[in-house]
Amino acid sequence: MARSGIRYEEVKNAAETLLSRGLSPTIQRVREVLGTGSNTTISDHLKHWQQRMAEAPRAILPPAIPEVVMTALDTLWKTAVQQAEAAFDEQRTAAEQVVVVAEQARDQAIAEAQQAHHAAVEARNQWETLQTTARELADRLLIEQERRTAAEAAITTAEQQVQTALATVTQIRTETAARVSQLETALQQLRVDMEQQRAEAQQRFETERQRGETNEARLRQQLDHTRQEQTTERQTFAVERQDWKNQEITAQKQQEALRQENIQLRTTLAAAEGRQDALTNEIGQLRTMHQQVETRHLDAVRDAETLRGELKAALANQERLQQELAFLTATLHNQTSTAQSDAH
Numbered sequence: 001m002a003r004s005g006i007r008y009e010e011v012k013n014a015a016e017t018l019l020s021r022g023l024s025p026t027i028q029r030v031r032e033v034l035g036t037g038s039n040t041t042i043s044d045h046l047k048h049w050q051q052r053m054a055e056a057p058r059a060i061l062p063p064a065i066p067e068v069v070m071t072a073l074d075t076l077w078k079t080a081v082q083q084a085e086a087a088f089d090e091q092r093t094a095a096e097q098v099v100v101v102a103e104q105a106r107d108q109a110i111a112e113a114q115q116a117h118h119a120a121v122e123a124r125n126q127w128e129t130l131q132t133t134a135r136e137l138a139d140r141l142l143i144e145q146e147r148r149t150a151a152e153a154a155i156t157t158a159e160q161q162v163q164t165a166l167a168t169v170t171q172i173r174t175e176t177a178a179r180v181s182q183l184e185t186a187l188q189q190l191r192v193d194m195e196q197q198r199a200e201a202q203q204r205f206e207t208e209r210q211r212g213e214t215n216e217a218r219l220r221q222q223l224d225h226t227r228q229e230q231t232t233e234r235q236t237f238a239v240e241r242q243d244w245k246n247q248e249i250t251a252q253k254q255q256e257a258l259r260q261e262n263i264q265l266r267t268t269l270a271a272a273e274g275r276q277d278a279l280t281n282e283i284g285q286l287r288t289m290h291q292q293v294e295t296r297h298l299d300a301v302r303d304a305e306t307l308r309g310e311l312k313a314a315l316a317n318q319e320r321l322q323q324e325l326a327f328l329t330a331t332l333h334n335q336t337s338t339a340q341s342d343a344h
């Protein structure tokens with residue numbers, strides 16, 4: 001069926017113009033006269049015109065025209081119609097062959113383009129998969145880095161706690177040693193004082209005894225008085241002796257209190273040392289955790305490097321497929337242009 005681009009009247013006028021010039025109205029010549037139009041449309045209109053020309057009644061010439069001229073005109077007309085039909089059939093056959101070749105080239109180009117498109121889609125899917133994997137590895141690497149930072153902060157805090165504990169233990173030891181030294185000094189001074197008081201009392205006793213022996217005769221005379229004095233002295237000595245015993249008991253109590261305080265300080269020191277050991281164990285665990293985090297970090301880095309290599313290979317493959325697709329597109333375009341040029 002004829003297209004609506006070129007009308008039948010235009011093709012008819014062009015064919016009659018060619019006939020008036022003494023030329024056979026072929027498809028190519030009609031197209032040259034019109035300056036536009038497809039071969040199929042011109043062929044359909046030209047065939048319809050030829051059919052109408054063949055079916056049209058012959059013109060009745062005036063009787064003044066000789067029979068020879070009538071015969072020549074009739075022969076010329078038949079010859080022109082036969083030449084036009086032969087040229088039309090030839091042009092139509094050539095056009096159909098061009099159309100078949102162009103359709104085959106178009107189908108082949110479409111198939112190749114679809115194949116290239118499928119390959120490009122597959123490469124793009126692979127590239128997107130690799131991008132997703134790379135993002136997941138980047139997230140894992142970020143998490144491992146955050147864990148590593150947290151572990152380092154925990155190790156730093158633990159080391160600071162250990163330093164603080166060591167300083168506290170050192171301070172406790174210093175204060176304990178100073179307190180023990182102070183208490184030992186006080187105890188020693190107390191013992192010295194007690195010995196001095198005892199020596200003084202013993203010296204007074206000896207003095208009194210010597211004085212009693214020397215003045216025994218006089219004392220006999222003053223027996224009652226001396227006995228009274230001796231009784232008083234003995235009472236005084238008993239009181240002093242009791243004071244000495246009380247002081248000794250007080251000193252023993254102070255010594256026991258010092259011993260208890262020393263035991264308590266040693267217990268505190270042992271607890272501090274136990275805390276220090278616990279902190280040391282915690283530091284060891286944190287260091288082990290840190291080493292594990294370092295190992296996972298190195299594994300993640302190696303995985304990221306491997307994925308980068310795969311991503312680079314996929315990008316290279318995608319670029320190669322894009323180049324092949326561009327080449328196929330250019331080939332299809334050239335074949336289409338060639339087919340259109342042949343059709344024209």
